[in-house]
Amino acid sequence: GAVVSQHPSWVICKSGTSVKIECRSLDFQATTMFWYRQFPKQSLMLMATSNEGSKATYEQGVEKDKFLINHASLTLSTLTVTSAHPEDSSFYICSARVGSTSYNEQFFGPGTRLTVL
Amino acid sequence: EDQVTQSPEALRLQEGESSSLNCSYTVSGLRGLFWYRQDPGKGPEFLFTLYSAGEEKEKERLKATLTKKESFLHITAPKPEDSATYLCAVQGSFTGGGNKLTFGTGTQLKVEL
Numbered sequence: 001g002a003v004v005s006q007h008p009s010w011v012i013c014k015s016g017t018s019v020k021i022e023c024r025s026l027d028f029q030a031t032t033m034f035w036y037r038q039f040p041k042q043s044l045m046l047m048a049t050s051n052e053g054s055k056a057t058y059e060q061g062v063e064k065d066k067f068l069i070n071h072a073s074l075t076l077s078t079l080t081v082t083s084a085h086p087e088d089s090s091f092y093i094c095s096a097r098v099g100s101t102s103y104n105e106q107f108f109g110p111g112t113r114l115t116v117l
Numbered sequence: 118e119d120q121v122t123q124s125p126e127a128l129r130l131q132e133g134e135s136s137s138l139n140c141s142y143t144v145s146g147l148r149g150l151f152w153y154r155q156d157p158g159k160g161p162e163f164l165f166t167l168y169s170a171g172e173e174k175e176k177e178r179l180k181a182t183l184t185k186k187e188s189f190l191h192i193t194a195p196k197p198e199d200s201a202t203y204l205c206a207v208q209g210s211f212t213g214g215g216n217k218l219t220f221g222t223g224t225q226l227k228v229e230l
Binding site: 002004006032034042043044045046049091093095097105106107108109110111113 | 149151153158159160161162163166204216217218220221222223
């Protein structure tokens with residue numbers, strides 16, 4: 001149980017284009033999903049918290065107009081990187097919280113490698 | 118602000134050579150301390166959650182312990198397949214409404230034959 005998938009697993013795009021990444025909880029409903037980015041040899045940095053049916057909460061320093069998050073259902077959250085630039089190249093990972101309290105563990109997807117040329 | 122420091126940054130072990138990884142933390146109101154394993158190019162895999170000082174959890178060759186200031190991940194008789202980066206994260210009461218995980222930079226473990 002507690003399986004989270006991401007699509008695509010990798011994507012290469014040209015500078016200025018937009019890229020959408022999907023995060024799905026496969027065997028449970030996730031009222032809260034999280035989006036992280038990870039640079040090489042560095043740890044995970046939380047970008048935003050996504051709650052089903054409401055606006056995402058962004059961490060300080062993360063541009064909400066650039067990283068659009070939609071959590072339209074209890075099993076799907078999407079991250080759209082708008083007008084991507086080479087500095088947006090990174091490993092994007094989503095997670096979903098199992099259960100309804102903040103004490104519950106987060107389970108992570110396999111990640112999406114974004115390369116912007 | 119919650120902080121997590123992991124040591125060592127990298128560790129090489131011979132197969133069967135037991136050792137421990139350290140995770141030191143400062144947090145306002147610990148709600149949980151989490152250990153994850155991450156293989157290259159993949160998302161973190163959940164290992165353990167510890168909630169209070171004195172708690173211990175085991176899974177195969179791994180054992181996690183918790184004090185008020187740090188957590189240890191003990192690896193007993195490791196095998197090459199245990200090679201990975203081990204991440205520690207904390208969840209505090211007063212950051213992000215209690216949802217936010219703050220991660221350390223990880224310990225990269227390499228187990229050789």
